[in-house]
Amino acid sequence: MSFLPRHDVSKNSLGEGYWFLFYKDKLVTTAADCGPEVPRQDGQKPNPAQEALKALTNRILYIGTLNGTGCYAGSLCAETGLPDGYTLAALRPLYGSLSGELMQTARFAVHLLHWDRNTRFCGVCGKPTEDKKDERAKICPSCKTLFFPRIAPAVIVAILDGKKILLAHNRKFINSVYSLIAGFIEIGETAEQCIEREIMEEVGIAVKNIRYFGSQPWPFPDSLMLGFTAEYAGGEVRADGEELLDAGWFCPPNMPELPSGDSIARRIITWYENEYVKAP
Numbered sequence: 244m245s246f247l248p249r250h251d252v253s254k255n256s257l258g259e260g261y262w263f264l265f266y267k268d269k270l271v272t273t274a275a276d277c278g279p280e281v282p283r284q285d286g287q288k289p290n291p292a293q294e295a296l297k298a299l300t301n302r303i304l305y306i307g308t309l310n311g312t313g314c315y316a317g318s319l320c321a322e323t324g325l326p327d328g329y330t331l332a333a334l335r336p337l338y339g340s341l342s343g344e345l346m347q348t349a350r351f352a353v354h355l356l357h358w359d360r361n362t363r364f365c366g367v368c369g370k371p372t373e374d375k376k377d378e379r380a381k382i383c384p385s386c387k388t389l390f391f392p393r394i395a396p397a398v399i400v401a402i403l404d405g406k407k408i409l410l411a412h413n414r415k416f417i418n419s420v421y422s423l424i425a426g427f428i429e430i431g432e433t434a435e436q437c438i439e440r441e442i443m444e445e446v447g448i449a450v451k452n453i454r455y456f457g458s459q460p461w462p463f464p465d466s467l468m469l470g471f472t473a474e475y476a477g478g479e480v481r482a483d484g485e486e487l488l489d490a491g492w493f494c495p496p497n498m499p500e501l502p503s504g505d506s507i508a509r510r511i512i513t514w515y516e517n518e519y520v521k522a523p
């Protein structure tokens with residue numbers, strides 16, 4: 244069992260179960276002995292601190308169940324004024340310290356809240372939208388246009404040449420972290436075409452034998468990362484100087500600083516280090 248998404252607009256108010264409350268992409272957590280926890284109402288009534296949290300929350304969506312326990316997503320109206328014992332923590336660094344199931348549900352919650360905030364008005368006629376009762380969507384009461392939650396697919400790819408891997412330093416990365424090449428899929432593009440284009444644009448080389456690796460929801464704010472591997476097929480590596488400040492071939496034991504946490508980038512690089520490089 245794990246998180247099971249459910250849609251029931253009659254339950255869009257905080258009740259018994261887990262409360263995934265966000266201010267933008269920051270999650271409300273409480274400190275427990277074993278690390279940060281998601282607030283949880285046990286029993287019919289919230290405790291006084293939970294009542295105070297409730298008062299700060301201005302939009303609540305029932306999102307489903309986690310191992311049978313109800314889950315709610317909510318948006319805080321302010322970043323300050325949290326009751327004692329509760330803090331706001333950026334979601335990304337919580338990878339690893341929050342349990343996998345809670346993190347999965349938190350990713351769902353923050354992505355859904357982002358969509359909810361961005362579809363308050365009809366993009367066709369400008370009228371306020373309403374929650375659709377029978378499915379996760381908004382409907383415009385005036386022109387009847389439907390708005391479904393959106394996922395923006397992106398690719399992330401390990402380029403391999405013999406035992407070497409291509410890693411790049413993006414201008415947005417902290418410190419001197421090097422990671423894989425990534426980019427959003429354009430309209431009308433296949434994932435494979437996107438990989439070939441992004442790699443040519445960003446590092447100026449051609450690739451072949453593109454293979455699917457795995458995927459990860461990436462709600463920052465609304466992506467699904469599709470991980471791949473590809474083989475180098477020609478050209479000279481040069482960073483584009485805009486997105487990427489540097490790019491080059493690496494091989495253990497001489498690896499650069501790598502992304503931390505439970506990201507698909509890290510999973511692919513770990514596979515490369517532990518399995519690919521060691522294979523005969």
Ligand SMILES: [Zn+2]
Pocket residue numbers: 365366367368369370383384385386387388
């Ligand atoms: Zn409309």
